[in-house]
Amino acid sequence: MPIHTAEAASAKFKNCTELNKTYPGGVAKNAKVKNVGGKTKFKPFVSAEIYNAHTKMDRDKDGIACEK
Secondary structure, three states, rough: HHHHHHHOOOOOOHHHHHHHHHHOOOEEEEOOOOOOOOOOOOOOOEEEHHHHHOHHHOOOOOEOOOOO
């Protein structure tokens, strides 16, 4: 596992702007989720741990927090 992933996993982002600086496509809870909110520019980073810490940022409840 890359070092930056472990460091970011322990981070708690205040909002989607902060999260998107590290993960431009947002964070998905697993690789099987599909975006229901429309078109996105970036592919989300997959991490159940980070997603679970930021579930309130998944406004459309599709399993991807802060998708862009």
